[in-house]
Amino acid sequence: MDFEKHLNLHTIIMLRDVIRKWWQVELSYADKHGLVHDWQRGDIVPPPNDFCRMSLSSKEGLRRCGQSVRVLHEKFKASKKLRRALFHDCHLNFSILGAPIYIANEYEGFLFVEGFARQPLTGRDAEQLRAKMVPIAPPHSDLERAEDRVPVLDGAELSKLTDLLEFAVTEISNYELEQSRRDETLQSLNNDMSDRYRFEKIIGRSGPMMEVFRLMEKVANSDSTVLINGESGTGKELVARAIHHNGPRKDQPFVVQNCSAFNDNLLESALFGHTRGAFTGALRDKKGLFEVADGGTFFLDEVGDMSPALQVKLLRVLQEGTFLPVGGTQLKEVNVRVIAATHKDLGELVKRGEFREDLFYRINVIRVQLPPLRERRDDMPILIDHFLRKHHRDGQRARGLAPEALAILGAYSWPGNIRELENELERLLVLGGDMEIIPAELLSSRIRDAVVPGGGPFIPPRTHGKLHEAVEALEREMIQQGLLRTRYNKSRLARELGISRSNLILKIARYGLDKGLPDDEAEVEEA
Numbered sequence: 307m308d309f310e311k312h313l314n315l316h317t318i319i320m321l322r323d324v325i326r327k328w329w330q331v332e333l334s335y336a337d338k339h340g341l342v343h344d345w346q347r348g349d350i351v352p353p354p355n356d357f358c359r360m361s362l363s364s365k366e367g368l369r370r371c372g373q374s375v376r377v378l379h380e381k382f383k384a385s386k387k388l389r390r391a392l393f394h395d396c397h398l399n400f401s402i403l404g405a406p407i408y409i410a411n412e413y414e415g416f417l418f419v420e421g422f423a424r425q426p427l428t429g430r431d432a433e434q435l436r437a438k439m440v441p442i443a444p445p446h447s448d449l450e451r452a453e454d455r456v457p458v459l460d461g462a463e464l465s466k467l468t469d470l471l472e473f474a475v476t477e478i479s480n481y482e483l484e485q486s487r488r489d490e491t492l493q494s495l496n497n498d499m500s501d502r503y504r505f506e507k508i509i510g511r512s513g514p515m516m517e518v519f520r521l522m523e524k525v526a527n528s529d530s531t532v533l534i535n536g537e538s539g540t541g542k543e544l545v546a547r548a549i550h551h552n553g554p555r556k557d558q559p560f561v562v563q564n565c566s567a568f569n570d571n572l573l574e575s576a577l578f579g580h581t582r583g584a585f586t587g588a589l590r591d592k593k594g595l596f597e598v599a600d601g602g603t604f605f606l607d608e609v610g611d612m613s614p615a616l617q618v619k620l621l622r623v624l625q626e627g628t629f630l631p632v633g634g635t636q637l638k639e640v641n642v643r644v645i646a647a648t649h650k651d652l653g654e655l656v657k658r659g660e661f662r663e664d665l666f667y668r669i670n671v672i673r674v675q676l677p678p679l680r681e682r683r684d685d686m687p688i689l690i691d692h693f694l695r696k697h698h699r700d701g702q703r704a705r706g707l708a709p710e711a712l713a714i715l716g717a718y719s720w721p722g723n724i725r726e727l728e729n730e731l732e733r734l735l736v737l738g739g740d741m742e743i744i745p746a747e748l749l750s751s752r753i754r755d756a757v758v759p760g761g762g763p764f765i766p767p768r769t770h771g772k773l774h775e776a777v778e779a780l781e782r783e784m785i786q787q788g789l790l791r792t793r794y795n796k797s798r799l800a801r802e803l804g805i806s807r808s809n810l811i812l813k814i815a816r817y818g819l820d821k822g823l824p825d826d827e828a829e830v831e832e833a
C-alpha cells in the first residue's frame with residue numbers, strides 16, 4: 307500500500323490538518339510490518355512535544371520510538387478481529403493511539419498519533435521524563451518547562467480523536483477498494499477491448515465486421531490457406547496483414563503480389579524466380595517472391611486473374627510446397643502460408659472454366675467475406691472519426707464534419723468502399739484548411755451529386771414521427787429526385803422504382819410534382 311498516495315487524498319490532508327491544529331499531534335502511518343517509513347527516511351515533522359522532538363532527533367531515541375510503534379503493530383497483528391483504535395504507552399510513557407487499516411480483509415498497517423499524555427503531568431512525572439531523556443537527548447538539550455508543552459488529551463477529546471482516526475482509516479480502505487474496483491473494471495474493459503480489437507487497425511463494430519473478426523481470430527493461429535473475398539477497397543490486404551501479424555509467423559516476412567499487375571511471363575518470374583539465361587535479359591539467377599516469403603506469409607491479391615498455367619504452379623506450391631523457377635530444372639522447397647484475395651466470384655469462374663476447380667478447393671479452405679461499406683453503414687461514424695484522426699496534421703483545426711456533410715456521406719453508396727471514404731476524408735482535411743467544421747460544400751461533386759442531384763440541401767430521412775408520414779416524405783423525395791435524374795422520363799423512373807407507369811403518374815399528381823412537367827407525349831422513351 308502506498309501511503310504517499312493516501313497522504314494526498316483530500317480528506318486525509320484535511321484530517322491531518324485538523325488533528326495537528328486541535329490536538330498538536332501528528333498523524334503518521336506504519337506499514338504492515340510496523341515500520342514508519344517517514345521516520346526511517348528522516349522525514350519527521352517536529353512534534354510540539356519537546357520530549358518527543360528530542361527523542362526523534364537522536365538515533366537511540368528514534369530506535370526506541372520505532373520500537374514503541376512496533377508494539378502497537380504486534381497488538382494489531384495478534385488480534386486480526388480487532389478493527390478499532392488501540393492505545394499503547396511509548397518508551398517515554400506518552401500515549402500512542404493507532405487504528406488498523408484493513409483492505410479487503412487484509413491487514414495493511416495502521417494510522418497513529420503519538421506524543422500526548424492522557425492526564426496533566428505532575429512535577430514527578432516531569433522529573434522522571436527528564437531522567438529518561440538523559441541517554442537519548444543530545445547533551446545540554448533544553449528541556450526546561452518542556453512538560454508545559456505536552457499535549458494533554460482527556461476523555462472527550464480522546465474519543466473525538468479516535469473517531470477521526472477511524473474515519474481516516476475508513477477513507478483509506480474505501481479509496482483502495484474503489485481503486486481496485488476501477489482497476490478490475492479497466493482490466494475487464496481492456497480484456498474486452500483486446501478480444502474485440504486484437505486487430506486494432508481494422509475499424510468496425512457492425513455485425514458483419516464482428517463476424518469477420520471472429521473468423522480472423524480462429525484462422526490467425528493456424529497455418530491454413532485463407533481466401534479473402536470482397537470488393538475493391540474493402541480492406542482485403544489489411545485483413546491479410548492482420549492475420550499474419552497475429553499469428554505464429556509474425557516475425558517472418560509478409561510478401562504481397564497483385565496477380566493482375568503483370569503479364570503472365572513477368573508474373574511467373576516474379577513469383578517463382580528465374581535462372582540465368584532463362585529468357586533474354588535474365589543475366590543472373592533471381593529469387594522469386596515465394597522464396598522471399600519462405601517461413602512467412604504470401605498475400606496473393608487478385609488471384610482470380612492468374613492464368614491457367616500459373617494456377618497449376620500455384621497449386622503445386624500449395625500442395626507440395628515446391629516449385630520450379632523459370633528456366634530451372636531443380637525443384638525448390640518453401641514453407642509459405644498463402645492468403646489469397648479476389649473481388650471476383652471464384653466459384654463462378656470455376657463454372658465458366660476460367661479457374662481450376664482443384665485450386666479453388668485448395669484455396670477456399672477458409673473464406674473471409676468482407677462486406678462492402680454500403681452494407682455496414684453502422685461503421686461509418688467510427689470510420690470517419692478514425693480517418694479524420696489518421697490524416698489530421700499537426701496544427702490543423704478541423705475537428706469534424708458538418709451534419710449535412712455527415713448525412714450525405716451516410717447516404718452515398720461508396721462503390722470504392724473504405725479506400726474511397728479514406729481518400730475523401732483526406733481530401734476534405736486538405737481543403738478544409740483552417741476550418742474547424744468542414745461543410746458539405748467541400749464534398750467531392752461526385753458524392754454530392756450522387757446523393758443530392760441538382761445540388762439542393764440534403765434532407766436526411768426521418769427517424770421519428772408517424773411511419774406513414776415518413777414513408778410518404780421518402781416516396782415524394784425519391785420521385786422528385788428521380789424525375790430530375792431521368793429528365794422527367796416517367797417510364798424509366800417507373801421501371802427504376804419498380805412500380806407501374808400509371809401508378810407513378812398518380813403519385814406525381816398526388817404530391818403535386820406534375821407542375822411544369824413536360825407533356826406525356828413529349829416524353830422520349832428509352833430503347
Ligand SMILES: Nc1ncnc2c1ncn2[C@@H]1O[C@H](COP(=O)(O)OP(=O)(O)OP(=O)(O)O)[C@@H](O)[C@H]1O
Nearest residue numbers: 507508509510537538539540541542543544724725
Ligand atoms: N476496416 C478498416 N478499418 C480501417 N481502415 C481500413 C479498413 N478497411 C480498409 N481500410 C483502409 O482502406 C484502404 C484500402 O484497404 P485495402 O488495400 O486493404 O483494400 P483491398 O480490399 O485490399 O483493396 P484492393 O482490392 O483494391 O487491393 C487502406 O488504406 C486500408 O488501410
